[in-house]
Amino acid sequence: MNIIINNEYITFENLSDFDLGQTLECGQCFHFEKIDEDEYAFVAYDNLYVGKQKEDKLIVQTFRPGDVSQLVNYLDLNRDYAKIKKELLKRDNKLKAAIHEKGEVRILNQEFSETLMSFIISQNKQIPHIKKIVADISKKYGAYLGSANGSDFYSFPDIKTLSKIEINDYKELKTGFRAPYLYDASVKLNSYVDELNIVNKERAEIDNIIKRDIFGQLNVNEAREKLKEIKGVGDKVANCVNLFSLSYRNAFPIDVWIKRIMEDIYFKNEVSKEEIQEYAEKLYGELGGYAQQYLFFYGRDKGLGK
DNA sequence: CTCCAGGCCGTCC
DNA sequence: GGACGGCATGGA
Incomplete structure (x- = not known):
């Protein structure tokens, strides 16, 4: 990844495993609007950003002088997601479809x-x-x-x-x-x-x-x-x-969606939330949060288990 | 009109 | 400790 700063614009080049639209639309945050194809306005802390991404290049407009590292941290850009996805697939190949379709999500570090x-x-x-x-x-x-x-x-x-x-x-x-x-x-x-x-x-x-x-x-x-x-x-x-927000990447939130999705993929019948919690912990371990978000976004998009 | 939504609380057994 | 109804509001 390469960062170039020019007045109020921050340009990220050579991004990998990242898509701004996927990251904002996957259900982890609510303070943003899609304003054009591949262009989003989003609020983090007391900053507004307008980001436009084309393939591996992201240009972000800022609205007040700020610390670039704050944005990098918010978008979790300093983490090796290729490694995370590889390890997850090793643990469970059933994640293949979800990671293939939604693998450019990053887990935000929100306020x-x-x-x-x-x-x-x-x-x-x-x-x-x-x-x-x-x-x-x-x-x-x-x-x-x-x-x-x-x-x-x-x-x-x-x-x-x-x-x-x-x-x-x-x-x-x-x-x-x-x-x-x-x-x-x-x-x-x-x-x-x-x-x-x-x-x-x-x-x-x-x-x-x-x-x-x-x-x-x-x-x-x-x-x-x-x-x-x-x-x-x-x-x-x-x-x-x-x-x-608190960066516990082993947290595995279970809502109506992830319950139905897990039942659809793993259990083939109705099971309790406790059972799903235990199963996810064993299968994904400290990477549970990533798996949860890939599955949630993928399953919601596909209407799994409706 | 009904039913349900990224659930949780209070109350019941 | 497990099951169940109630809860405000809006959209399908």
Whole structure:
């Protein structure tokens, strides 16, 4: 991979095992819009990016001076996915079709607070509606970041701002029964900031400190239980946060889709979530998160097990 | 009109 | 500890 910086444009050359569209559309994040063929506007932390990819070349427009390494880390571009896929196929050749079709997905390293709130919203909702609510919350409480293709983009509200949002405010944003859950999450997020005595820090740094000092010493099971202290967070939401934000690549979230897909591919009949969890752990081990995402995206696209 | 959505909670046994 | 209904809202 080669990186060239020219004013507000960052160009990545010789990319491998990466597709921006696949990475954003696979269901791991909700704060983006497709604005043209192979062109996406996406928000990470308090940055807006507009990326256009042609084969192994990606050009990203930025909207304020920032650290390139932040974007590289967000997109997980410094990891050897060829090696991961090779190892996964060695463990289980049944992943072949999924990896062949969706093998250019990368697992993002997203901001903890936004990922947590987004996946609390995600329960019992379809992806387009999750995206709408995330955009609405950002528009109402976040900061304006820039415009792309006629649409305005806003940051997801930071923790300090979240702490001022009341249950009824969330209800007005059509979050329904999730409103008290979102409120409780914002209280917990704020308590982390207080507990760690984080003052006067930049947004990304606050995120780093929470990840390091609250979750850094925990294994994936401990982190999941810690997250479940938040109302409205169960096994599935917790594992999504583990995988897509806290970098536990062995987390294997089980939702209605992955359950049906696993039953279709491996079991040929209905099995419990616990059984699937155990099976995935044995089969994929520390690479479970990658396998889960290839399977989820592939299966959802194919309508497997519907 | 019905049924379901990247689930989880409270209550029941 | 396992099963089950309820839950807000929107789209098929």
